[in-house]
Amino acid sequence: MDLSYILNELGEDRELYFNAVSPPIVQTSNFACKSVAKMREMLKNEPEVYFYTRGNNPTVTILEKKLAALEGAEHAIAFGSGIAAVSAAVLSQVKAGDHVVCIKKPYSWTNALMQKFLPRFGVEVTMVDGTDANNYKQALKPNTTLLYLESPNSMTFELQDIAAVVNIAKAHNCSTIIDNSFATPLFQNPLALGVDLVVHSCTKYIGGHSDAMGGVICGKRETINRIFEGEFMTLGAILSPHDAWLLLRGLRTLPVRMERIAATTQKVVAYLHQHPKVEQVYYPFLETNPQYELAKQQMRNNTGQFTILLRTNEIEKVDLFCDSLKHFLMAASWGGHESLIYPMAAAYNSANYKSSLPFNLIRFYIGLEDADYLIKDLEQALAKV
Ligand SMILES: *Cc1c(COP(=O)(O)O)cnc(C)c1O
Numbered sequence: 001m002d003l004s005y006i007l008n009e010l011g012e013d014r015e016l017y018f019n020a021v022s023p024p025i026v027q028t029s030n031f032a033c034k035s036v037a038k039m040r041e042m043l044k045n046e047p048e049v050y051f052y053t054r055g056n057n058p059t060v061t062i063l064e065k066k067l068a069a070l071e072g073a074e075h076a077i078a079f080g081s082g083i084a085a086v087s088a089a090v091l092s093q094v095k096a097g098d099h100v101v102c103i104k105k106p107y108s109w110t111n112a113l114m115q116k117f118l119p120r121f122g123v124e125v126t127m128v129d130g131t132d133a134n135n136y137k138q139a140l141k142p143n144t145t146l147l148y149l150e151s152p153n154s155m156t157f158e159l160q161d162i163a164a165v166v167n168i169a170k171a172h173n174c175s176t177i178i179d180n181s182f183a184t185p186l187f188q189n190p191l192a193l194g195v196d197l198v199v200h201s202c203t204k205y206i207g208g209h210s211d212a213m214g215g216v217i218c219g220k221r222e223t224i225n226r227i228f229e230g231e232f233m234t235l236g237a238i239l240s241p242h243d244a245w246l247l248l249r250g251l252r253t254l255p256v257r258m259e260r261i262a263a264t265t266q267k268v269v270a271y272l273h274q275h276p277k278v279e280q281v282y283y284p285f286l287e288t289n290p291q292y293e294l295a296k297q298q299m300r301n302n303t304g305q306f307t308i309l310l311r312t313n314e315i316e317k318v319d320l321f322c323d324s325l326k327h328f329l330m331a332a333s334w335g336g337h338e339s340l341i342y343p344m345a346a347a348y349n350s351a352n353y354k355s356s357l358p359f360n361l362i363r364f365y366i367g368l369e370d371a372d373y374l375i376k377d378l379e380q381a382l383a384k385v
Contacts, residue, residue: 001069003186007252011065025245026058055233059241063248064216067206070185071198073218075225077232078244082201083109084237085215086179087117089197091235092227093146093175096122101139102148103130105155105356107179107201114148131291133164140172149195150179151298155344155363156282156307157182159291162298166194181205181335185218186258187300197223202247204335205303208257211336212246214239257337260368261304267371268364268378269306277382279311279360304366305334310385315359317385318345322362324381327374334365339374341365 001010017024031050033039042051050056060078068076079085090113094100102114104127114125124143128135136147147169151160162178169176178190181201190198200206202214217227232238239247269286272278284295285302295302310318322330328341342363366374 003070003255006066006069007254010069011062023059023062023245023248025241027241028057029053053241054236054238055228057241057244059248060239060244063202063214063239063244063251066248066251067185067200067202067216068218071180071218072189072191073198073224074221076216076218077224077228078202078239079215079217079232080237080239080243081213082179082181082199082203082215083107083113084235085199085201085217086110087113088227088231088235088237089177089199089217090114090118090146090148091231092223093177093197094118094123097143098145099124099126099141099143100146100148101126101128101136101144103150103153103160104128105153105158106148106150107154107181110148110150110179129158130160130165131158133161133168136165137168140168140174144172144174147174147176148178149176149190150182151188151190152182152284152305154182155357155361157284157305158282159284159294159298161294162190162193162195170194182303182305183299184254184258184303186255187303188298191218193298196220201335203333205254205258206251207247207335208250208254209246209336210333210338212243212250214243214247257368258301258303261366262301264369264371264374265302265304265306265366268366268374271375271378272308275382277311277385279309282307305364307361307363309358310360310362312360312385315345315348318343318360318362321381321385324384325377326380327369327377328364337368339365339367339369 030052033042042049046055064076064078102125118125126139128139147165149160166176175196177197178195180188180190180198181204184205197217197219200216202216269283273281283306322343328339331340334340344357344361345359348359
């Protein structure tokens with residue numbers, strides 16, 4: 001399917017709404033039936049009809065159709081946040097007594113789900129270094145039902161060899177889920193590599209403007225329908241029609257934004273990589289990265305995240321560098337128009353520093369600004385430390 005068709009036409013039935021180019025925000029909780037017979041038919045056909053917005057809503061459906069097509073999936077289901085999608089996907093694949101193998105250092109709340117939440121319900125989890133797919137294999141137990149991936153993963157952007165992990169899962173009759181938020185559906189399509197379910201935080205690149213939150217699960221129709229009947233309807237973490245509309249608006253420009261972000265990030269990374277005050281850059285598409293070949297093989301392009309280690313033993317220097325940046329906002333999240341930093345130093349105080357990550361680690365996200373504008377800012381801030 002053409003990308004342009006997906007973004008501009010797929011799922012849009014403009015004749016139904018006055019030929020409006022931009023779809024309506026169908027702001028309703030319920031949909032009325034004309035007769036008992038109609039209602040009977042509706043109840044029988046859910047999830048294919050509009051009956052109640054906690055189940056389905058027309059504005060949300062347009063977004064779901066486009067996201068499914070972008071991932072090459074039969075079907076997709078949208079959620080009110082990325083972590084709601086992650087949690088529903090994971091819960092749909094486990095029951096008490098099962099065992100999960102999960103990538104080490106996933107997104108922080110995925111980590112909480114795996115390490116704190118699942119064990120409460122009798123699901124055991126092993127976290128593995130995913131840079132070697134064999135670590136997944138070695139962690140398998142007779143009761144393993146799910147292998148969970150996030151590639152690239154949070155903060156340090158290590159990759160998992162997706163096809164290799166899928167092979168291990170298939171041989172053991174396990175399912176696989178991947179969080180594909182960092183790569184976007186434009187630059188990596190794990191379903192084509194045999195993964196069962198792909199999740200995204202739509203809050204990030206898909207929305208792209210730091211003004212809405214959402215998540216999605218993409219997969220086979222049968223699996224998605226099972227999640228609809230189960231985790232989706234019972235946990236109720238739905239996407240509002242208004243936020244679906246904002247995400248749709250963001251989605252229309254995803255390809256131009258990603259192209260721009262990829263090019264700018266390449267320049268900014270090249271600048272930082274050669275800078276004497278930068279000890280290390282974590283970025284899959286750096287030629288010196290041991291996973292560079294794998295990155296080129298399973299991703300179509302780089303995206304806007306990378307992490308640096310500032311060359312210093314003093315946390316004050318990290319503070320000074322970060323505070324001196326004028327054009328990078330200091331914030332959580334990423335994927336919007338604005339460049340961001342997230343310094344690990346902010347989580348550091350000698351009393352309760354729990355992270356395994358060093359305090360001189362700074363995560364960057366590159367937005368839509370000019371490369372030179374950002375590099376000049378980095379230059380003046382690095383000169384101060
Ligand atoms: C932000 C993020 C999430 C969670 O998404 P929310 O929309 O904030 O709930 C999940 N996975 C990754 C990789 C993320 O960066």
